[in-house]
Amino acid sequence: MVAVKLRVNGSTELLELEPRVSLLDALREHLGLTGTKKGCNQGACGACTVLVDGERINACLALAVQYAEREITTIEGVGSQERHPLQDAFVAEDGFQCGYCTSGQICSAIGMLAEHRAGAPSAVTPHLAAGPAELSDAEIKERMSGNLCRCGAYDGITSAIARVAR
Structure with missing residues (x-):
């Protein structure tokens, strides 16, 4: 297990994760952000697309540890102040x-x-x-x-x- 500090939708979360946990699984299973969907789990469908520092990525192909300290925006963070x-x-x-x-x-x-x-x-x-x-x-x-x-x-x-x- 490793400590991973994720900045998600404006909040900082400290998680204890196995290094092999995908960003998608960290968001859904460890942070309860289920708006990001698991479709193919192979990067082919885009259901898991999130924004990292404003750029779109497939969260199923990314390890959570790779995105420590970066700004992650999920659908829950889109339009959180007012609708996008x-x-x-x-x-x-x-x-x-x-x-x-x-x-x-x-x-x-x-x-x-x-x-x-x-x-x-x-x-x-x-x-x-x-x-x-x-x-x-x-x-x-x-x-x-x-x-x-x-x-x-x-x-x-x-x-x-x-x-x-x-």
Whole structure:
């Protein structure tokens, strides 16, 4: 067991964990933050997406000890002061059905919008030298491709992100 100090949603938590405990399991099983979902547990579905220092990661692929002293934001921390615009947009645009993937979708969209604003390329971006690419539906879908929705609510998810990006 090792002592791990995690900063999650603005609070610091000291945990005694085995070094092999994933960040996902630390959040869900040790901190009771069950909004982050365990989907595939292999990094393929994005249900476990959280933000670390503002960047999106798959928590199932990360060891908790790797993220000691870093700022972790889960869906419980998104809009904790006031609702995040993406939360309202997902409701308005029917960006979910069963809701299982929604927490990962929203965390990923927050990170993706920040990446886009910073000029990070994607497979759809035509030419970065010309400046930031427009956030078209194709661009949104490419940038969100690591997050799966088993219900197929992709049109609503894309519309919700586009609404916030405008």
